[in-house]
Amino acid sequence: MNGTGGLTAGPYDALVLEHARAPAYQTPLPAVDAAADGHDALCGDHIRIMLALRDGRITGYAFDADACAITLAAASMLGDRLQGRCRDEVARLLRAFDAVLEGRDESSDALGPLAAFADLAKHPSRRPCARLPLTTALKALDGVPSIDGREP
């Protein structure tokens, strides 16, 4: 916000902008086991999530997106969060993220840097942008047997 003429940055905090400007996890995976496309009808954003899996757990993550800063940052932050997780754990991650986005919970350890989107509680119209990478990852895992054994 400083050095930008005092513009109120709202959801664009330093961490979000850092990820949006130089997103991680854009290097193609050597082999893709599951993939899905996500589209935000409001923004026109498009993202493709690619996953490598071993025994039902995520071992590799990459994305390709033509999207807004919120989606790019969320997709970049998501990479670390997904490592080693199975489908039901990703579903739980989405629920924890929704609790933050809707202002019901301040943060959760599982979310890590994704908690930086807490300001979107004040901007409901932009929540789908932050959710798009995670919902698309879940879509990619559709049909992958869960090995978690807990309630999804």
Place this chain on the structure above:
Amino acid sequence: MNVVATPRLAADFAGIRAQFPLLARTVHGGKPLVYLDNANTSQKPLGVIEAVDRFYRERNANVARAVHALSEEATNLYEGARSALARFINAGSPQELVLTSGTTMATNMVAYSYLLPRLQPGDVVLTTTMEHHANIVPWQLVCQRTGAHVVAAPIRSNGELDVEGFIALLDPRVKLACVTHVSNVLGTINPVAELASACRSRGIPLLVDGSQAVPHLPVDVRAIGCDFYAFTGHKMCGPTGTGGLWARREILQSMVPFFGGGEMIREVRIEDSTFADPPARFEAGTPNIAGFVGLAEAVRFLESVGMAHIAEREHGLLQYATARLHEVPGLRIIGEAPRKAAVISFLVEGAHAHDLATLLDLEGIAVRSGHHCAHPLMRHFGVPATCRASFAFYNTEQEADLLVAALLKARALLA
């Protein structure tokens, strides 16, 4: 032309703005609101707000159903709104104006009441690449039922309609041609009278979507020479859920009802019914009476300002804002037709339209971002979304300055 009796001087626009209470509010902790989303919906002057309030306090009753005093008053107000709107667009008679919930209902009504019974496999509905979804999707729905199909006339790279291209597509398979009077994304003002003349000489009816024209230009449906003219009330200082479909009387007479229910019938038996004459034939159920009372007041307000003055004022704002926006590095305007309404769609290199809109919002500036319900147009320009600043007569040059200043800041943040 329906330009009005007691036009005010351009200098009065500050006083006119003061009649819009919402424009005085602040957002995001005290930032003065800069409302540049007028193509989405306009703000309402105090007279309109009070007319709706007064209706519910003093006049509320259903229309055309009872003989008591309140119902007579409500009916007179509702029919008075029809007359005011008919005069405003220079319809031949109030009976040529069907009151609808807006343009979307009007185009759907034409699709089901006029077009569907006439379409045959292989027929064509001609629209254009710059249309709002409300002037595309209803035609697709009835085409899918009949084996007809929708064809879009091309546009030029500056956002102008390719008039020759449109006319070249007017062949005998075309059962209805449709065009927007003013593009909600590009601001392009289409030469609707020229298109109507080309359609008429080929015996093809023309529907004009006037959603973005009626609030901003003097509109004369008879001078245009089209067959259908659809418009919406909430973009012209009236309440939401109001609008109209004008059509020539003989066309309305030839149309079958779309919605069935009370007030649109002459006689109902269990086996079958006979229907009222237009426009009642197309107005089943209790209408948005208070909304139309407010819309009638909006018409009186716009007439008191004068549509020619409004068009002139908004053109001045368009020129000023366009010049100022060109000062933003990396800003590209989508739609630079020579004849434009005060709608400016733009992109800024390295910044997504939604990020810009959120950052502008945090500065108190309301613009729209996204596809503007015009996917085919977005695809034509190869962009997923644009930012759109749309001005009304109550906006100011200072607000355009604030937009530019906020864009410069947002660009610095996102780049």
